[in-house]
Amino acid sequence: MTAAIELREASVIRARRPILNQASLVCQPGQFSVFCGPNGAGKTTAFSVLSGAIKPDAGGVFLGMEPMAAIGADALARRRAVVAQQPVLTFPFLVHEVIAMGRTPHEGKTSLKTDQDIIEHALKALELEHLADRNYLTLSGGERQRVHIARALAQIWPHDQDKSTIRWLLLDEPTSALDLKYEIALMRLLADLARQGWGVVAVLHDLRLVLEYADHVILFKSGKTVDSGMPHDVLTPEAIQSTYDLDAPYAL
Amino acid sequence: MAEHAVSTAAAPIAALGHGRRRRGHILLVVCAVLAGLGTLFGITVGPLGIAPSDVFAILLKSVGLGEAQGVSKVKIGVVENIRMPRVVLAICVGGALGASGATLQGFFRNTLADPGLVGISAGGALAAVAMIVLGTTTLFELRQLLGAFALPSAAFLGSLVAVALIYQLARIDRRVIVATMLLAGVAANALATAGIGYLTFLADDTQLRDLTFWTLGSLGGATWATALPACAFMIVSIIGLLSLQRAMNCLLLGEGDAFALGVNVEAVKLKAALLTALGVGAATAACGIVGFIGLVVPHLVRLIAGPDHRYVLPGSALLGAALVLGADLVARLSVAPAELPLGVVTAAIGAPFFFWLLVRDKSRTQAG
Numbered sequence: 001m002t003a004a005i006e007l008r009e010a011s012v013i014r015a016r017r018p019i020l021n022q023a024s025l026v027c028q029p030g031q032f033s034v035f036c037g038p039n040g041a042g043k044t045t046a047f048s049v050l051s052g053a054i055k056p057d058a059g060g061v062f063l064g065m066e067p068m069a070a071i072g073a074d075a076l077a078r079r080r081a082v083v084a085q086q087p088v089l090t091f092p093f094l095v096h097e098v099i100a101m102g103r104t105p106h107e108g109k110t111s112l113k114t115d116q117d118i119i120e121h122a123l124k125a126l127e128l129e130h131l132a133d134r135n136y137l138t139l140s141g142g143e144r145q146r147v148h149i150a151r152a153l154a155q156i157w158p159h160d161q162d163k164s165t166i167r168w169l170l171l172d173e174p175t176s177a178l179d180l181k182y183e184i185a186l187m188r189l190l191a192d193l194a195r196q197g198w199g200v201v202a203v204l205h206d207l208r209l210v211l212e213y214a215d216h217v218i219l220f221k222s223g224k225t226v227d228s229g230m231p232h233d234v235l236t237p238e239a240i241q242s243t244y245d246l247d248a249p250y251a252l
Numbered sequence: 253m254a255e256h257a258v259s260t261a262a263a264p265i266a267a268l269g270h271g272r273r274r275r276g277h278i279l280l281v282v283c284a285v286l287a288g289l290g291t292l293f294g295i296t297v298g299p300l301g302i303a304p305s306d307v308f309a310i311l312l313k314s315v316g317l318g319e320a321q322g323v324s325k326v327k328i329g330v331v332e333n334i335r336m337p338r339v340v341l342a343i344c345v346g347g348a349l350g351a352s353g354a355t356l357q358g359f360f361r362n363t364l365a366d367p368g369l370v371g372i373s374a375g376g377a378l379a380a381v382a383m384i385v386l387g388t389t390t391l392f393e394l395r396q397l398l399g400a401f402a403l404p405s406a407a408f409l410g411s412l413v414a415v416a417l418i419y420q421l422a423r424i425d426r427r428v429i430v431a432t433m434l435l436a437g438v439a440a441n442a443l444a445t446a447g448i449g450y451l452t453f454l455a456d457d458t459q460l461r462d463l464t465f466w467t468l469g470s471l472g473g474a475t476w477a478t479a480l481p482a483c484a485f486m487i488v489s490i491i492g493l494l495s496l497q498r499a500m501n502c503l504l505l506g507e508g509d510a511f512a513l514g515v516n517v518e519a520v521k522l523k524a525a526l527l528t529a530l531g532v533g534a535a536t537a538a539c540g541i542v543g544f545i546g547l548v549v550p551h552l553v554r555l556i557a558g559p560d561h562r563y564v565l566p567g568s569a570l571l572g573a574a575l576v577l578g579a580d581l582v583a584r585l586s587v588a589p590a591e592l593p594l595g596v597v598t599a600a601i602g603a604p605f606f607f608w609l610l611v612r613d614k615s616r617t618q619a620g
Contacts, residue, residue: 053508073511073514077513077514082512084512087506087509088361088427089505090361091504091554091559094268096268096269101513102513104498104501104515155512155513
């Protein structure tokens with residue numbers, strides 16, 4: 001019995017072209033896993049399949065040996081949270097209200113006190129306390145990104161009634177709008193959550209960050225997974241050259 | 253940042269958003285009181301003034317408690333058969349249009365969506381008129397089968413077609429193109445007005461009230477027989493829409509994020525579309541196209557209580573009821589003994605409000 005989240009020869013076809021082509025991968029709980037690869041390599045598609053947002057046209061996606069499709073959206077939402085690439089919120093919610101939406105799948109299952117404690121933890125974890133009562137629409141792009149990460153944390157934060165379930169945090173380019181300080185802080189947070197037993201899966205472009213913080217890297221090219229393993233083993237100068245079509249080997 | 257030091261931050265989380273929540277609660281109470289006052293005035297005020305105490309006695313008599321002694325038969329008749337159905341219809345129409353407007357705005361993630369502007373009312377009106385005119389010929393058997401529910405059912409279908417059409421047209425790649433949404437509404441409204449005009453021309457006098465009833469709306473002439481079936485539809489719609497509060501909040505984050513939060517997105521969208529069409533269609537079948545309620549009311553509620561649908565939906569239903577009750581009083585009293593179409597009054601309030609929204613959005617765009 002494995003608790004991993006995995007794709008088995010998953011394919012996604014769009015306009016009769018496979019944008020994900022029989023991709024297989026396994027991400028373990030307790031590890032910070034990262035998807036890398038050039039633009040259009042299928043990282044975000046694989047990410048969406050893994051999160052349950054799109055169903056593969058062929059192949060399977062499993063969470064702890066269970067087919068993802070067999071888990072109800074509601075039950076799934078209590079154990080895995082997703083930080084998407086582009087937020088679309090255009091209504092003037094306050095920051096803590098946005099984070100409180102993360103508690104939606106627990107409605108009626110956790111007490112108001114528990115929810116408030118969790119929201120407070122999430123605010124702190126992303127250093128958002130001073131913005132808690134601000135209108136979300138007045139925030140900068142990086143601040144908004146941190147709000148959505150905090151919302152995802154609040155969604156699956158462990159609490160007294162449920163400490164044992166494995167938490168899965170999936171993030172698609174979560175550092176795209178963050179400055180250096182928060183980029184580093186987020187990497188540390190993700191590595192820390194993985195140490196606490198969470199499964200963390202992120203799509204990242206900055207290979208240096210991957211090398212420094214990730215436990216496991218999966219390399220994508222042309223809709224396929226070409227290699228996976230420890231970052232130091234996978235991200236060799238030659239592998240980077242061939243994956244990204246560079247003129248010469250590239251050492252990090 | 254993962255080390256959670258003891259917080260020295262100012263406000264505890266329980267105190268956050270306290271202002272908004274309190275304003276939300278106060279708003280709900282105030283709207284309910286306004287709707288109550290509107291109901292009282294709607295029953296007591298008119299060519300025949302009836303004292304509140306008499307109204308009370310008559311209402312007790314209607315539910316089988318008391319005899320309403322000393323109250324004239326005329327007054328009893330006026331309250332029971334003219335004013336009561338009218339205010340009950342006004343409450344349902346206002347509630348349904350307010351809640352539907354709030355839902356549509358969340359559904360399209362845009363605050364310019366309104367059942368009237370995007371043509372959902374027009375679709376319902378056209379289908380209702382078609383049912384009346386063709387109900388004696390082509391659709392005779394269907395009309396017989398549905399009985400008193402024929403009109404609201406037809407209007408529900410007409411509104412549903414309009415919702416589906418606008419959704420298909422205005423949505424590209426999980427995004428809603430606002431200009432297309434509003435232009436589709438312009439086209440739907442023009443088409444429905446033409447269709448209603450043609451059908452009114454075909455109809456004989458006994459079949460149809462005039463064109464203005466359908467295009468500008470009126471609560472005049474409401475009877476229990478016409479009001480009750482429509483009200484049943486509207487009440488189902490309002491209650492159903494209120495149950496979507498949490499899901500509508502999540503939908504504002506985008507469909508992908510809503511799914512990640514455990515919302516069954518397709519089911520919620522389908523429910524929202526069906527219930528909106530049900531409420532708007534029934535309102536239109538009973539009193540024609542009453543514009544701008546669904547636009548103005550959710551905006552006012554959001555201004556006071558913020559965008560949380562747990563306040564926006566019930567607040568819009570209550571304020572919608574209060575506003576339609578008030579607008580109907582103006583319609584009845586301003587040119588008495590004649591009567592203005594209700595839609596004239598709501599447009600007089602709503603159209604300038606719409607302009608204000610456009611000006612506000614324009615200055616925001618320039619600033620940004």
